[in-house]
Amino acid sequence: MANRVAIVGIGQTYHTSKRDDVNQPEMVAEAVRSALTDAQLSIRDIESVFTGNMETFEGIFLPDHGMAAEIGALGKPGFKVNTGGTTGASAVAEGFYMVSSGLYDISMVIGFEKQDCGDTTAAISAAAVPVWAKGAATGAIGEFAKQALSYMEITGGTEEHAAMVRVKADKGACRNPYAHLKLGLQSIDEVLQSPYLVWPLRLLDFCPQSCGACALILATEKKAKKIHKKPVWLADVEVVHQEPFRAGVFGDPTGKETYTQHVACEKIYKRNNITDVRKQIDMAEIYEPSNWEELNLYEHLHFCKKGESWKLIEKGITEIEGEFPVNPSGGVISTNPIGATPVIRVAEAALQIRGDAGEHQVTRDTKTAIATALGGPNWTVMFLLKRSL
Amino acid sequence: MATVTEKLEGMDVWLYHGQIYIPNTFSAGAVGSRFLIELRDKKRIMGMRCPTCNRVYVPARSICKDCFEQLDEWVEVSDKGTVLTYATDYETKSIQPTGSPIVYGIIQLDGADTGFVHMLGEVDPEQLRVGMRVQAVFQKEREGSILDIKYFKPLA
Numbered sequence: 001m002a003n004r005v006a007i008v009g010i011g012q013t014y015h016t017s018k019r020d021d022v023n024q025p026e027m028v029a030e031a032v033r034s035a036l037t038d039a040q041l042s043i044r045d046i047e048s049v050f051t052g053n054m055e056t057f058e059g060i061f062l063p064d065h066g067m068a069a070e071i072g073a074l075g076k077p078g079f080k081v082n083t084g085g086t087t088g089a090s091a092v093a094e095g096f097y098m099v100s101s102g103l104y105d106i107s108m109v110i111g112f113e114k115q116d117c118g119d120t121t122a123a124i125s126a127a128a129v130p131v132w133a134k135g136a137a138t139g140a141i142g143e144f145a146k147q148a149l150s151y152m153e154i155t156g157g158t159e160e161h162a163a164m165v166r167v168k169a170d171k172g173a174c175r176n177p178y179a180h181l182k183l184g185l186q187s188i189d190e191v192l193q194s195p196y197l198v199w200p201l202r203l204l205d206f207c208p209q210s211c212g213a214c215a216l217i218l219a220t221e222k223k224a225k226k227i228h229k230k231p232v233w234l235a236d237v238e239v240v241h242q243e244p245f246r247a248g249v250f251g252d253p254t255g256k257e258t259y260t261q262h263v264a265c266e267k268i269y270k271r272n273n274i275t276d277v278r279k280q281i282d283m284a285e286i287y288e289p290s291n292w293e294e295l296n297l298y299e300h301l302h303f304c305k306k307g308e309s310w311k312l313i314e315k316g317i318t319e320i321e322g323e324f325p326v327n328p329s330g331g332v333i334s335t336n337p338i339g340a341t342p343v344i345r346v347a348e349a350a351l352q353i354r355g356d357a358g359e360h361q362v363t364r365d366t367k368t369a370i371a372t373a374l375g376g377p378n379w380t381v382m383f384l385l386k387r388s389l
Numbered sequence: 390m391a392t393v394t395e396k397l398e399g400m401d402v403w404l405y406h407g408q409i410y411i412p413n414t415f416s417a418g419a420v421g422s423r424f425l426i427e428l429r430d431k432k433r434i435m436g437m438r439c440p441t442c443n444r445v446y447v448p449a450r451s452i453c454k455d456c457f458e459q460l461d462e463w464v465e466v467s468d469k470g471t472v473l474t475y476a477t478d479y480e481t482k483s484i485q486p487t488g489s490p491i492v493y494g495i496i497q498l499d500g501a502d503t504g505f506v507h508m509l510g511e512v513d514p515e516q517l518r519v520g521m522r523v524q525a526v527f528q529k530e531r532e533g534s535i536l537d538i539k540y541f542k543p544l545a
Contacts (some may be wrong), residue, residue: 023418026451043457059413069454118413130405 002100006231007040007226007350009108009217015180015335018116022226024058025067028112031213031340032071035107035108039217039227043072046217047104051080051112051317052091053339056127058117071110071215078107082339085287085375086239087111088214089342093237093381095218105223111343112213120209120338133244138198140289141206145198150253152200157295157310159200163188164313165291166204166333172320173330175359180210180335180342205333207289212337214344228312232350236384237270244377252354260380261300261372268370269302277302278317278324282366283352283386285345287374289332298326301372325362328352342373346383353387395404420451423463427534432527434538436501438462447501448535468525469544475509475517486536490514496523496541510540 001154011034028156049071051064060066064080067073069130070248088111089188095109121139128137151157167188173179185191194204217227224231240260252259274280286301288294298309303324312318318326324385332341351357367388373381417425420437427433437449440469441456447466452459475494478485485491492512495504523541531537 020416021419023416023421026418026420029452056411058415059411060415069450069457070452072457074454114416117415118411123411126409126411131403134407136488 003102004221005096005099005218005234006221006228006233007216007346007385008037008106008219008224008231009041009215009349010350011035011038011216012178012214012340012344012347013212013366014178015212015337017180017209017211019026019114019118019211020116024063024112024114024117025070027114027211028067028110028213029070031112031215032108032110034217034218041106041217041227045106046072046108047071047076048098048107049076049078050091050094050098050107050109051078052082052087052089052110052343053112054082054084054087054120054123055080056118056123057120057338058114059119059123060117072108073361074178077104077117082377083379085338086342086373086376086379086381087339088344089287089346089371089373089383090239090380091339092216092343092346092383093235093239095216096234096237099218099220102220106217106219106227108215108217109343110213110215111337111340113339113341114211115209115337116211129297141197141201144206144290144293145201147265147296148200148205148290151292151296153253155295155299155307155310159175159192160203161295161310161313162187162291163191165294166191168313168319168333169294170293172328172360173334176329177332177358178212178335179330181208181330182334201290201292205290205292207333207336210335210337212335212340214337214340214347216343216347216350230354230356233386233389234346234383235386235389236268238267238380240264240380240382242380244380253254259300260378261297261374264380265300265302265381268382272384281324281368281370282364283325283328283349283362283369285327285329285331285349285352285369285371286310287332287342287345287372288327289336293374294326294331294333295373297374298332301370310342320360321363323364325364328357328360328362330360342371342375342381345371345373346385349383349385353385404412412525418451420449420460422533424449424509425535425537428527428535429531429533429538432468432531433465434468434498434525436466438511440463444502445500446503447498447505464500465500470496470498470501470505470523470541472517472519472521472541473497473504474519478519478529494523494541497512507535507538508540509542511542518542
């Protein structure tokens with residue numbers, strides 16, 4: 001049987017648009033030192049280091065090669081993964097596989113992105129497949145605009161519902177010391193008055209470009225209990241691949257595509273005997289670059305019945321103090337250092353389980369949480385986290 | 390984006406030719422910036438010493454490779470050093486700083502424990518030797534760039 005794997009160290013940088021004070025390796029080192037402090041470990045205790053970064057987004061290649069010293073990877077095994085939006089989650093999955101397999105007792109996974117270095121939309125568009133995609137490449141914003149329209153058409157959810165999700169995210173971000181955008185939104189009117197980027201997606205409907213890094217230290221059961229008094233167990237992991245839907249990457253108006261979220265949920269919920277998600281799981285940190293995608297994911301992760309996701313936000317169910325809190329950290333729409341973003345989802349879910357989330361700790365006692373990532377051609381990486389096994 | 394067709398078993402197939410343009414801005418950070426400012430303003434080459442292993446890094450860096458220490462002990466190293474190895478490039482491309490030929494050298498500056506990659510100048514290719522002593526020649530107009538050092542020339 002595979003080894004049990006726990007998170008024993010969590011570290012993240014603060015997030016902001018520009019970090020001129022540090023170069024890319026120095027910024028990543030901040031998260032590494034923070035995770036080591038949390039775990040009370042020395043860099044010498046770390047046996048292997050796995051990183052995640054969307055390298056074209058910073059306009060340099062192989063950034064991991066230039067930071068081996070700064071992240072404590074010198075002379076150690078490990079490599080970088082790059083899977084689009086799910087990059088950081090793929091790195092966490094990689095670390096999980098390595099510790100679970102018994103190859104290493106203690107591994108570190110790091111996601112990072114310094115978005116003041118490059119131009120994400122230029123990179124996505126420039127590097128798109130020339131034959132089919134390049135001429136139509138609009139970056140992520142165009143894809144999520146199509147998703148928002150599909151969502152309204154299919155479910156009957158409205159701009160007001162999306163605005164409620166945005167206000168909820170901001171409430172969380174304002175309480176989270178590491179969050180990037182803290183807007184202090186007072187009402188949905190402020191969201192509904194923000195200009196359209198690409199109709200029906202508004203400026204406040206979309207995530208910022210953030211600089212930041214997040215590191216997790218993973219350990220086997222035997223080591224974990226000695227390292228941290230509150231280890232958080234990575235109880236299950238699922239990675240599901242997909243190719244871009246020709247009809248739209250994140251929404252499927254044809255109704256004939258396979259949603260990777262459905263595949264991931266089917267496996268994870270089945271393996272863990274989860275039949276009533278909102279009852280058996282206490283909270284979720286999900287990857288929502290836009291408020292519209294958060295509504296979409298409520299449905300596809302089976303937090304509600306098909307077409308009813310807007311009712312969750314209308315009833316306040318997913319608020320910090322709600323029955324099933326989603327993204328109390330403020331989520332991706334408040335903070336998006338791309339390669340780090342999915343690592344932050346796992347980190348934030350783990351902090352909730354430890355009870356260490358501070359001002360954005362949810363009301364519901366969190367023993368079990370899920371963290372998900374989405375990206376590129378709508379891949380899904382999904383984690384189940386638990387306080388005890 | 391240019392497209393051309395080529396024959397493959399009697400059928401036209403399309404090939405797409407293009408170039409990718411990705412803008413970037415790379416911050417040197419506070420430590421890297423101070424190194425560049427010293428070059429520009431004082432023609433000084435600065436290193437950083439690790440208090441644990443005593444190694445002196447040039448250019449200055451903020452973290453020790455071996456000890457993982459956060460470094461802040463600045464030391465000035467000599468503008469003179471020894472060529473550890475070199476290579477001559479007779480076919481330079483537009484991204485390179487000068488025309489052909491460019492002699493690249495790895496130079497260990499006196500007082501440094503690391504190799505420093507730069508160019509060698511005022512040197513006859515026949516004259517090049519591993520172990521030769523060289524000295525930095527600075528640009529008259531300096532802008533805070535590693536190329537504020539024009540090249541290293543042989544010491545007479």
